[in-house]
Amino acid sequence: MSIAAAMLLPLGAVAEEAKATKDQAESKKVLNTVKVQATALEANPNAQPGVPYKAQLSGDERHTRPIAETPQNITVLTKAEIEESGYTDLRAILDAQPGITLGTGENGNAFGDRYIIRGQEVRSDIFVDGLRDPGMTTRESFAVEQLEITKGPNSSFAGRGSSGGAVNAITKQATADYDYTSLTAGVGTDGYHRVTLDSNQALTDELAIRANLLTAKEDVPDRDPAYRERKGVAVSGFYNPTEEFEMTLDYYGLDAKDNPDLGSYLVGNVPNRKPADDAPVYAQKQDFLESDVDTLTARLKYRFNSDLRITNITRKGTSDNGYVATGARAATTNAKDPNGAYSTVTLSTHQGWQEVDYFANQTNLFIDKEIGGLKHEFIIGAEYTDHAVLNGNYTVTNSGQNCFTSNVAAANGWCVIDKSGKEIANINKVMNRNITKSTWDTDWAVKAKSLSIMDTVDLNDQWSVFAGIRADRFDFDLGTQSAALVKAKYDYSDTLTNSHLGVVYDINDVGNVYFTWSTAADINGGESDVGTSSGYGGTVIYNGSVAGAKPERSDNYELGTKWNLFDETLLLTGAIFQVTKSDVMEGANYDSVGTFNTGEIRVRGIEFGASGQVTDKLTTQAGITYMDAEVLESATAANVGKTISNFADLSVNVQLKYQFTEKFSLGGAWKYEGKKFAGQPDTAAVYTTLAATGNYYYAQPIPAYSVFDLFATYDFSKNLDLRLNIGNATDKDYYLAAYRSGSFVYKGDARTTRVTVNYNF
Structure with missing residues (x-):
């Protein structure tokens, strides 16, 4: 035993020494950094954790890759960015974005706000959770989780239309992951008050x-x-009985009531034409703009295994929209005045109603399949839509006429400026309206069946490819009814096919270069609100039937790059692009077969964007777009070479927020939009040629403008914060869009000050 002990003693010493060395090494080990993000619970499953202005994923699950890896220009506005901007209606939110301009509602159509992306009409290309939202309604953001703006033709995703892109609102949905309640209340200048409640409760x-x-x-x-009033409710229920199956049901309702203000009007002659300064508030007491929207949506998802799943979304909705609004234009009259003519402002009436009924069902089958050693992400989609829109007018009778022309004793209009240049008394009651709802004038309906297939595949560690193709078979019906109740009916069927190809090359772990080609097509009569006025997207009629016009087609070529920096907290994007729209239906007065598709326009541009955190304290959502538009072909030869209507060459938006302390942040936004000119869609802006010089000038200009907004937030606790918003801080007069005759010009809001308190339970 003693010999054994003597032999083992050195081994014990070695063991003790080895243990000491191991303990010392263990003590020197560097543990992985754990990043703790002090941010509020985020219900949006697509958000970038800890980065309030940056979304990681698209809410449209057909975009299977993160936004930073998708070969397409998609601008995503998060709930935090929208709330801090102070904008609530879709029109104001979109107008602040680069590359997007507004047009006025057609025929003075106050509920038909026109959204224009890359120079192309997209007023009917508004989507909610991937399904088209038809009709010309007021759209609010209180139930929106994030807003996605896809730029460039997009028919492989969106179906007909979408020649300039599409806007997709991702709505707030229930989740069983946690409980959450937020109560927000705001007050401000001009009688502003707004209260919202957002509450998610996990019952089980x-x-x-x-x-x-x-x-x-x-x-x-x-x-x-003039005023704006909104009341809304959105309720969502979520049920997840098994790991494979989940179901979401939701209801959305909005009641919007306005007394609409159509703003200013153009005065003077070219080349010195401009919006009138200090235009009187001429809206009449009886004017109204009302939207009543109700939708029910069901979402079903089932996962068969890790490589196979199916989703279905079904929606049934209605909306009732109506308006009577007052326009104004500069005029000259002498009112039987022997001293000669004087300048005045005359009033006009613009009115209409719309009843929309729609059904949509979309099914997508997601298949991950390895073929030839490459893993493919297939999506096979089927969609059915049934959209019906009934349009009509109001009978509006007015009294109290106060305009006279020389040598005519009878009253023939309403003047709001008297001979001395002053506003008349009781300007908002001068027309003394009496309004009744009249019968319908157009009954528009489109039923469509669609099939699509998409695939995303990684060719190797650096190259990936996306490809998609979609076919839409539609049946079109249009009924018209004249004031004398003379009826006509037009119908036809056709199939549209569109494609999309995108290639991404990964430069390194954070940056890539992509190329995309995409197409779009729109049908003859694709806009539901304009009947047979084909120059505005209505139906081309020839010899009493639907003309044999080809679909309008758009092609987009885009080369871009995306950089997902600083541990994926900041996304930088850049792209150059060209959109060409051909076979444009320019007008309604065709006189021979073969002259229907007479127009072609081209838009070229470059765009840069940034979203996320520049530093730990500085957050941004920013973009700049420079574009050039040109009419390439037209039935009117003089249109060729001119710019298109409602198009700004340069637009910029920068929203910044700096976190000065743990509790206090200060931010602001600057938007700039270059000069643009009113006119008919998809062709040259209205212009006139001066005989004295032979030079042409655009006749209905909307000046360039810059607007500054400010906001500041103070967190009293983790549950309570306060935000101050100052909109249009310099109180600048600026104008958003003009009617093609110059009879009214939408005016941007004057300075506003609002205080909002948010409490999280």
Whole structure:
């Protein structure tokens, strides 16, 4: 035993020494850094964790890759960015984005706000959770989780239309992951008040419900009696009984009531034409703009295994929209005045109603399949839509006419400026309207069956490819009815086919270069609100039947790059692009077969964007777009070479927020939009040639403008914060869009000040 002990003693010493060395090495080990993000719970499953202005994923699950890896220009506005901007209606939110301009509603159509992306009409290309949202409604953001703006033709995803892109609102949905309640209340200048409630309750591990409520009202700044009022509710229920199956049901309702202000009007002669300064508030007390929207949506998802799943979304919706609005234009009259003519402002009436009924069902089958050693992400889609829109007018009788022409004793209009240049008394009651709803004038309906297949595949560690093709078979019906109740009916069927190809090359772990080619096509009569006015997207009629016009087609070529920097907290993007729209149907007065598709336009541009955290304290959402537009072909030869209507060459938006302390942040936004000119869509802006010089000038200009907004937030605790918003801080007069005759020009809001308190339960 003693010999054994003597032999083992050195081994014990060695063991002790080895243990000491190991303990010392263990103590020197560097542990992995654990990043703790002090941010609020984020219900949006597509958000980038800890980065409030940056989305990681698209809410459209057909984009299977993160936004930073998708070969397409998609601008995503998060809930945090939208809320801090202070904008709530879709029109104001989109107008702030580069590459997007507004047009006025057609025929003074106050509910038909026109959204224009890369120079192309997209007013009917608004989607909610991937399904088209038809009709010309007021659209609010209280139930929106993130807003996605796809730029460039997009028919392989969106179907007909989408020649300039599409806007997709991703809505707030229930989740069983946690409980959450937020109450937000705001007050401000011009009688502003707004209260929203967002509450998610996990009733069990399998069942949850989420409710969003809204009530809000404000006077249009400095334009009383014009006002805006909103009441809304969105309720979502989530059920997840098994790991494979989940179901979400939701209801959305919005009641919007406005007294609409159509703003200013153009005065003077070219080349010195401009919006009138200090235009009187001529909206009449009886004017209104109302939207009543109700939708029910069911979402079903089933996962067969890790490589195979299916989703289905079904929606049934209705919307009733109506308006009577007052326009104004500069005029000359002498009112039987022997001293000669004087300048005045005459009023006009713009009105209409719309009843929309729609059904949509979309099914997508997702298949991950390895073929030839390459893993493919297939999506096979089928969609059925049935959209019906009934349009009509109101009978509006007015009294109290006060305009006279020389040598005519009878009143023939309404003047709001007297001979001395002053506004008349009781300007908002001068027309003394009597309004009754009349019968319909157009009954528009489109039923479509669609099939699509998409595939994303990694060729190797650096190259990936996306390809998609879609066919839409549609049946079109249009009924018209004249004031004398003379009816006509037009119908036809056709199939549209569109494709999309995108290639991505990964430069390294954070940056890539991509190329994309995509197409779009729109049908003859694709816009539901304009009947047979084909120059505005209505139906081309020839010899009493639907003309044999080819679909309008758009092609987009885009070369871009995306850089996902700073541990994926900042996304930088850049792209050059060209969109060409051909076979454009320019007008309604065709006189022979073969002259229907007479127009072609081209838009070239370059765009840069940034979203996320520049530093730990500085957050941004920013973009700049420079574009050039040109009419390439037209039935009117003089149009060739001119710019298109409602198109700004340069537009910029920069929203910044700096976190000065743990509790206090300060931010601001600057938007700039270059000069643009009103006119008919998809052709040259209205212009006139001066005989004295032989030079042409665009006749209906909307000046360039810059607007600054400010906001500041103070966190009193993890549950309570306060935000101050100052909109249009310099109180600048600026104008968004003009009617093609110049009879009204939408005016941007004057300075506003609002204080908002948010409490999280």
